[in-house]
Structures are given as C-alpha cells and as structure tokens.
Amino acid sequence: MTSDLRGRPLWERAQRVMPGGVSSNVKMDESPYPLFFTRAEGSRLTDADGNEYVDYTCGYGPVILGHAYPSVVQAVQRAAAKGFIYGGQHEGEVLLAERLAAAVPCIEMVRYCSTGSEAVAAAVRLARAYTRRKNLVRFAGHYHGWLDEQLVSSHPTAQTDVLPQAESEGQIPTATDHVLVTRWNDAPGLERLLVTRGRDVAAILMEPIMCNSGVIMPAPGYLAQVRKLCTQHGVVLIFDEVITGFRVHMGGAQALLNVTPDLAVFGKALANGFPLSCVGGSRKIMDLITSGRVVHAGTFNGNPLGVAAALATLEELGRNNGAAFARLTALGQRLMEGIRRTAVARKIPLLVQGPGPVFYAWLTDASVITDYESSARVDRAPYSRFSAALLEHGVRVIPGGRWYVSLSHSEEEIDRTCEAVGHALDVVAGGAELLAADGRGS
Ligand SMILES: Cc1ncc(COP(=O)(O)O)c(C=O)c1O
Numbered sequence: 001m002t003s004d005l006r007g008r009p010l011w012e013r014a015q016r017v018m019p020g021g022v023s024s025n026v027k028m029d030e031s032p033y034p035l036f037f038t039r040a041e042g043s044r045l046t047d048a049d050g051n052e053y054v055d056y057t058c059g060y061g062p063v064i065l066g067h068a069y070p071s072v073v074q075a076v077q078r079a080a081a082k083g084f085i086y087g088g089q090h091e092g093e094v095l096l097a098e099r100l101a102a103a104v105p106c107i108e109m110v111r112y113c114s115t116g117s118e119a120v121a122a123a124v125r126l127a128r129a130y131t132r133r134k135n136l137v138r139f140a141g142h143y144h145g146w147l148d149e150q151l152v153s154s155h156p157t158a159q160t161d162v163l164p165q166a167e168s169e170g171q172i173p174t175a176t177d178h179v180l181v182t183r184w185n186d187a188p189g190l191e192r193l194l195v196t197r198g199r200d201v202a203a204i205l206m207e208p209i210m211c212n213s214g215v216i217m218p219a220p221g222y223l224a225q226v227r228k229l230c231t232q233h234g235v236v237l238i239f240d241e242v243i244t245g246f247r248v249h250m251g252g253a254q255a256l257l258n259v260t261p262d263l264a265v266f267g268k269a270l271a272n273g274f275p276l277s278c279v280g281g282s283r284k285i286m287d288l289i290t291s292g293r294v295v296h297a298g299t300f301n302g303n304p305l306g307v308a309a310a311l312a313t314l315e316e317l318g319r320n321n322g323a324a325f326a327r328l329t330a331l332g333q334r335l336m337e338g339i340r341r342t343a344v345a346r347k348i349p350l351l352v353q354g355p356g357p358v359f360y361a362w363l364t365d366a367s368v369i370t371d372y373e374s375s376a377r378v379d380r381a382p383y384s385r386f387s388a389a390l391l392e393h394g395v396r397v398i399p400g401g402r403w404y405v406s407l408s409h410s411e412e413e414i415d416r417t418c419e420a421v422g423h424a425l426d427v428v429a430g431g432a433e434l435l436a437a438d439g440r441g442s
Pocket residue numbers: 114115116117118120143144145146207212240241242243267268
C-alpha cells in the first residue's frame with residue numbers, strides 16, 4: 001500500500017537536516033522507513049502519499065478520544081482565539097486541578113509541565129526534598145523518559161540488581177550513582193533491598209502497569225505490598241501514569257488497582273494529544289513547592305491551549321460514570337481476542353495481553369509473560385516483519401509490540417483489522433518457511 005511518491009523523498013530530505021530524519025529516536029524503528037503524515041482524524045491516519053491507515057499507535061498513547069476529536073478541536077480553537085500564553089495564571093488551570101483532584105485518588109495538589117519526562121523529574125525532586133534522602137529505586141524494563149537519571153536500565157541487556165546502566169552516550173557519569181535497579185513484580189526482592197538500603201531511599205518509581213516492555217499487570221497483591229513497604233521505610237511511592245493515566249480508568253491505574261501512591265505523574269492521554277503533563281499528589285509533599293524549598297518552573301506550564309484540550313478530554317471521559325473506559329476496554333479486548341483467534345487458526349504462536357485500552361503482542365509460544373526478562377528474550381525480528389506487513393494492509397501499529405485503541409475505533413474496524421492481521425501473519429509465516437527452505441532459518 002505504501003508507495004514511494006512523497007514519503008520517501010521527504011524522509012531523504014529530512015535526514016539531511018534532522019538526525020535520523022525524525023524528532024524522537026523511537027520513530028526511527030518504522031519499516032520500511034519512518035512515515036510522514038498529512039492528516040489524522042478519528043481512528044485514521046493519512047500519509048504523505050494519500051494512503052489511509054487504521055491507527056493503533058494513537059500518537060504513542062495520547063490519543064484516547066480519537067484524532068482531531070471535535071469537542072477538543074473546538075475547545076482549543078476557542079482558547080487560541082483568546083491568546084496562546086499569558087505569562088500569568090488563568091481559570092482553566094484551577095478548573096483542571098480541581099477536576100484532577102476529584103478524579104485521581106492520590107491528588108490533592110498538582111503542578112503542570114509539558115512532557116512526561118519533565119513531570120517525572122519534578123516528582124523525583126519532590127521525593128528527595130521531602131525525605132532528605134538521595135536514592136531512587138526503579139525497575140528494569142520501566143521507561144520514565146529520556147533525561148539523564150531517567151535513562152538508566154530502562155532496557156538493560158543483562159539483568160542485575162547492583163549495576164544500573166546508562167543507556168546513552170553523553171549522560172553525566174554520575175547519572176547512575178543514586179539509582180538502584182531491581183526486578184518488578186518481585187516483592188521479596190524489593191523488601192530485601194529496602195531492608196539493606198531503605199534508609200537511603202527517597203522514592204520508588206514505577207509504572208503501576210508495566211507498559212514499556214510488554215504490557216504486564218502487577219501480580220495480585222504486589223502493589224499493595226509495595227505500598228506497605230514504602231510506608232514502613234518512609235519512602236515516597238511514585239506511580240508513573242504517563243501511559244495508564246486516563247487510559248485504563250478515570251482515576252488512573254491507582255484507581256483501577258486500588259493502591260494509592262504518594263505522587264503520580266500524568267501526560268499523554270491527559271490532553272488527547274496536546275503536550276500537557278502534570279505531577280500531583282499529597283499536599284504535604286506538593287507544599288514543598290509552595291514554601292520555595294523545591295524549585296519547579298517552565299515557560300509553557302499550564303498553557304491555555306493544553307489546559308483547554310485537557311478539560312475537553314476529561315469532560316468526554318467523565319461522562320456517564322466511566323462508560324468511556326468500559327467501552328475502551330471492550331474495544332481493546334475484542335481486538336485482542338480477534339488477534340488471538342486469527343493466530344490460532346493459522347497455528348502461529350502469538351501472545352496478546354493487557355487490560356485492553358493498551359495491550360501488547362509478542363510472537364511467542366509463551367502463554368503469559370510476567371516479567372521483563374521473559375519479554376526481552378522474545379525475538380523481535382518476526383514482529384517487526386509483521387508490523388511492516390500490517391502497514392501494507394492499511395493498519396499502523398507501533399513496531400515494538402504495544403497497541404492502543406481510542407474511542408473513535410469501531411467494532412467493524414476492529415474486525416477488519418483482524419483480517420489484516422491474518423494477511424500479515426501469513427506474510428510472517430511465509431517468510432519463516434522461505435528461510436527454513438533456504439536453510440537460513442535454522
Ligand atoms: C511511562 C512513561 N513515563 C514517561 C514517559 C516520558 O514521557 P514524554 O515522552 O512525554 O517525555 C513515557 C514516554 O513514553 C512513558 O511511557
């Protein structure tokens with residue numbers, strides 16, 4: 001379906017003036033080359049060559065209602081007509097903070113930022129100031145942003161509890177000095193770490209549902225146990241809800257799973273695609289900003305356009321007592337079940353798992369994946385061929401394996417997507433047979 005009319009020349013031009021021809025490294029992974037788009041509407045994307053795709057990237061998570069969702073467009077247009085930035089406060093910020101506090105269990109106060117990475121950095125600074133301790137505990141396979149201390153062992157090649165690894169050249173050599181990395185979903189392991197190092201630990205930072213290395217639910221009782229350990233050891237519990245926030249439940253994963261952290265970070269779906277994020281949590285911690293002990297700033301924080309988009313998004317999501325999340329879950333689960341059935345009919349080993357609004361697919365014969373190591377061991381090359389083949393059949397997914405649905409997807413579209421999945425799986429299986437016949441596959 002993709003032709004080389006405009007997309008490829010654009011990418012070639014882009015590479016001369018933009019590193020990798022893209023604006024974020026992760027976008028370099030798309031095969032056959034990073035696509036360029038001219039339009040996004042509802043569940044659909046149109047590329048520079050006029051090809052249309054059903055979109056399950058959802059902007060890598062933010063698009064929860066659908067692209068160019070009319071009430072969000074109107075709210076942003078109305079706000080834009082009144083100015084983009086005031087260099088001062090406006091009522092929308094207060095309204096949104098009140099709404100966030102009403103919806104999210106841990107939030108008594110919030111501060112806005114523009115991206116998830118920034119909001120995570122603010123949360124960690126608050127935790128260090130509050131506890132007057134230095135160390136941050138995080139988990140292998142969880143991603144929290146690209147800043148120096150965040151890009152530590154998100155995707156380690158060797159699993160280790162003692163040697164956090166920086167992931168990019170140019171990170172300050174001390175970036176790993178105050179980061180302890182351990183296994184997620186392993187409460188006894190965390191307890192051992194806290195017993196020996198707890199007095200130096202300011203915060204435990206985690207995705208409450210691990211979405212960045214497979215979509216993996218916390219084991220039953222795990223989050224409650226972590227909560228208990230944090231309270232026992234005087235450690236601030238931070239949930240990074242940049243993906244799960246306003247995607248799995250109106251109150252985030254913390255409401256879905258009934259465990260309340262001290263601080264939480266939201267981004268992505270908060271404003272249906274506008275760059276707006278926030279850190280929120282208990283008053284006693286957030287008040288460190290009020291007193292001036294903790295510095296937090298940002299030219300674009302709380303900008304009227306992002307806030308207008310967020311208010312309109314939360315208005316839609318909050319209608320009918322959570323009906324939006326029931327629908328998102330039903331749509332996601334229908335798609336997961338359809339993909340599963342399509343693979344079974346072809347005897348292709350494929351695993352899909354996740355709550356529904358976000359889920360993950362691996363080409364593996366494992367029946368469930370509960371940890372980072374097992375997810376990282378799965379060979380990604382066949383999946384990459386699968387996602388490229390899906391593109392040929394008018395379906396765009398994230399090449400890594402994560403799928404997102406929005407409220408603009410329809411049942412009919414999902415059922416047609418499953419047909420495309422069948423064609424793409426045939427391509428992958430055909431490729432495997434060719435390799436085997438060649439003797440290259442063994
Ligand atoms: C869980 C999580 N936290 C933080 C971030 C960083 O957010 P941003 O890309 O907006 O800086 C991401 C980005 O994907 C994420 O998935």
